[in-house]
Amino acid sequence: MGISVDIVHDGLAEQARPLVDQLIADKVASKLAAQDATLWGPDAQPEASIRLSWTTLHESSRALVGEIEALQAELAGEGIDRIVLAGMGGSSLAPEVITATAGVPLVVLDTTDAGQVADALAGDLSRTAIVVSSKSGGTVETDSHRRIFEKAFTEAGIDAASRIVVVTDPGSPLEKLATEAGYRKVFTADPHVGGRYSALTAFGLVPAGLAGADVAALLDDAAAAFKLLSLDDDTNPALWLGAAWGAAHAQGAEKVILADTGSGVKGFPDWAEQLIAESTGKQGTGLLPVAVENADAPGFVTAGTDATPIAIGPDVDAAFMSTAGELGGLFLLWEFATAIAGRLIGINPFDQPDVEAAKAAARALLDKPVGGEEAAPNLTIGAVEVYESGEWLPATATTLADVLNAFLAAAPDHGYVAVQAYLDRLDDASAAVLRPAIARASRLQTTFGWGPRFLHSTGQYHKGGHQNGVFLQITGAVAQDLEVPDRPYTLGVLQHAQALGDGQVLAEHGRPVLRLHLTDRAAGLVELTKAVQEVKR
Numbered sequence: 001m002g003i004s005v006d007i008v009h010d011g012l013a014e015q016a017r018p019l020v021d022q023l024i025a026d027k028v029a030s031k032l033a034a035q036d037a038t039l040w041g042p043d044a045q046p047e048a049s050i051r052l053s054w055t056t057l058h059e060s061s062r063a064l065v066g067e068i069e070a071l072q073a074e075l076a077g078e079g080i081d082r083i084v085l086a087g088m089g090g091s092s093l094a095p096e097v098i099t100a101t102a103g104v105p106l107v108v109l110d111t112t113d114a115g116q117v118a119d120a121l122a123g124d125l126s127r128t129a130i131v132v133s134s135k136s137g138g139t140v141e142t143d144s145h146r147r148i149f150e151k152a153f154t155e156a157g158i159d160a161a162s163r164i165v166v167v168t169d170p171g172s173p174l175e176k177l178a179t180e181a182g183y184r185k186v187f188t189a190d191p192h193v194g195g196r197y198s199a200l201t202a203f204g205l206v207p208a209g210l211a212g213a214d215v216a217a218l219l220d221d222a223a224a225a226f227k228l229l230s231l232d233d234d235t236n237p238a239l240w241l242g243a244a245w246g247a248a249h250a251q252g253a254e255k256v257i258l259a260d261t262g263s264g265v266k267g268f269p270d271w272a273e274q275l276i277a278e279s280t281g282k283q284g285t286g287l288l289p290v291a292v293e294n295a296d297a298p299g300f301v302t303a304g305t306d307a308t309p310i311a312i313g314p315d316v317d318a319a320f321m322s323t324a325g326e327l328g329g330l331f332l333l334w335e336f337a338t339a340i341a342g343r344l345i346g347i348n349p350f351d352q353p354d355v356e357a358a359k360a361a362a363r364a365l366l367d368k369p370v371g372g373e374e375a376a377p378n379l380t381i382g383a384v385e386v387y388e389s390g391e392w393l394p395a396t397a398t399t400l401a402d403v404l405n406a407f408l409a410a411a412p413d414h415g416y417v418a419v420q421a422y423l424d425r426l427d428d429a430s431a432a433v434l435r436p437a438i439a440r441a442s443r444l445q446t447t448f449g450w451g452p453r454f455l456h457s458t459g460q461y462h463k464g465g466h467q468n469g470v471f472l473q474i475t476g477a478v479a480q481d482l483e484v485p486d487r488p489y490t491l492g493v494l495q496h497a498q499a500l501g502d503g504q505v506l507a508e509h510g511r512p513v514l515r516l517h518l519t520d521r522a523a524g525l526v527e528l529t530k531a532v533q534e535v536k537r
């Protein structure tokens, strides 16, 4: 079918037209395809010069296909057909979309929720291999999963090293450790590709291919798309998509709403969310991706063709556009468009300057004694403890609805609400209903992220982008905690520190933060969902 963009909005297409003409005159598409690092200005050039190899992965990743197939056949010969992936952000979002779309099972661990990790451990370990994916090789969540699985294999009488496959950058501490430990195989990825542009590197292809997805087809799709995406003419869909985002941004748009209305590509908005938020959300500007459930969801202001995924925006005069194509081509189209939008918005689309702040705050909390200095809740209502950061909670608030009303009243008119659930995204999946419910009640664009997963995605925008969000953190009691072998913390302590650490950083940015701690997760979620029905902004 090939890739395409449809801008179903005459005004936006008109505004994008001069930008497309300028991009053509400046030969931006062919220069980007040729990995010209000067496209984002001199400040961005040093970073861009080591971040552009993603444009030609359809060629450079080709040799991986045979290696992945060989390993998969070897593992299958040993009865190993259950693949678990430990990886955060760019190291797991693409393989999750690829495998969901292909309809092959992959257990993704991008969580510090002890219950969710315990459920992954409870699967049949005799048939399991774990792919440990980390570009830096130092990400705490992924390192914790590796330790936990290594111990579990050993305790089950399985040679752990033979079940661990590593994907990392050459020279990382993880590569060294894996080689010394004799892990099954180490795939090193091209270090000149950043996490969110790595869908077609070993980070996307190894776990997806081992799980049974046709990764050669992805590269074929990308190769076909590349020809079109390199053209300096107005048939190039990336010029239109990037220019439409750039034009909307220039008109004051701050948000891009993402919905899938039945493309058959499963979960694409979750991947695109990271690409757009981390690439553009910095220097107090950018585009906030708001992933919504479907075209009827609150926040999705207009519906259109059934070609999906869809991006619409902005806040006031909403425009609608859609993209279509096979997944390998769509990855490349959205990456080209994001890099082009970055040039138009005037930011460096390859760094993520604010991601580290939350990690540092969590590390500092982990260094303190467990339970050491935690403040008492402002209120306890049923199964929910209320913690306020900032000063927005009136002394008169006694019910959860009072608390939520005061919290939402603290949001500026064209701001947004971010719901951040540090819970089990399988067992506590019902928390996701809070997004449309709060959007409906508040009439504000509302995002939903599972913590700590979103810290490696939209977390960049929340700290680096427009400072007009209000942040609802949801944490929960840990029924059965999990030790992290040879570390001084459990998963539950780490998860708690991540929520508190990010909350601190958001509060330091002057943002209102409400943390609701569920002392009983199921009961607390019911109470909270009920309270949201009583809220009106």
Ligand code: PA5
Binding pocket: 087, 088, 089, 090, 091, 133, 134, 135, 136, 137, 138, 139, 142, 194, 195, 196, 278, 352, 456, 457
């Ligand atoms: O885009 C990014 O760089 C991040 O989201 C990373 O992908 C994420 O933090 C995981 O990092 P690493 O692959 O180094 O473990």
